[in-house]
Amino acid sequence: MERPLIAALLLMAVASGCASPPPAPPQLLDQQQYAKALQDGYSRFDWPGGHQPDLAVLAEKSGPGPDRLPSGSERVVLEITNSCAWYLDWEDARKRGDQTAATAALKVMDEVLPKFSPEDPDGQRYARETAAKAEAGDGAQAADYVATNCDSVVWQ
Template sequence: MERQLTGLLAVALLAGCTAAPPAEPRLVDQVQYTRDMRDGSARFTWPDGREPDLGVLAEKSGPGQDKAPAGSERIVLEITNSCAWYLGWQDARDRGDQQAESAALKVMDEVLPTFSPEDPDGQRYARETAAKARTGDGSLAAGYVTNNCESVHWK
């Protein structure tokens, strides 16, 4: 996740605003972004062994010397949480832990598709990923991890 992600996040956050004139988004600096990321992380559940290093995540995805729209950390946390659950599901499968695999699949099926209401294609992808995982096919989960999770550092 590079700093360019911040610009894409701003566009995604503003994309659904067509009924009223767009309000100027509140912008935050790196310090506030990091604080918001730490606060926002508490609203997510994380599988065992897959909690992100929030300091590194905020540094890599935040605005640096610039400013980012307030709330943009939510999208980064949603992406990272999806990474955690897809990897947690695969970790559980690899070690034969059916209880952890089932718990991860439940989150993949019920929680991840609710992320990013402004991105129906992303929600559809999450539903398809969970459906394939239920049949034992981890190809979509693996593809998501390859494309979105490389720079995440886990604690």
């Protein structure tokens, strides 16, 4: 009786993927590969008209230099930079009294940015809080995020 039970459990494990091999480690990117991955990933994001990063500078400042970074690092850098772009766009629109642009930026802050980095629930919660505060007219948390994360970004 024990053998058929073990065989059945093994069969279920294989069928459900539990016995699949572990995922391959991420590819390591040198500076040139990282810059290309950053360029390729850029088009997967919507960017506000007034805040688009200079990708060459971004790659230089966030890349591995003489070392290597795991693939996927460029996605995180682009998510952070994209968040900064929308926070800055929202604040700029508010300052110039452009309610249409502020509302459009706030919509991205509320609906898109909290979906970044699903592996980081704290980051997602922070993005939701930032959007809620911005909607209430408080841009301090958005400004803190930009000051902390994007002081070296050169905007085009």
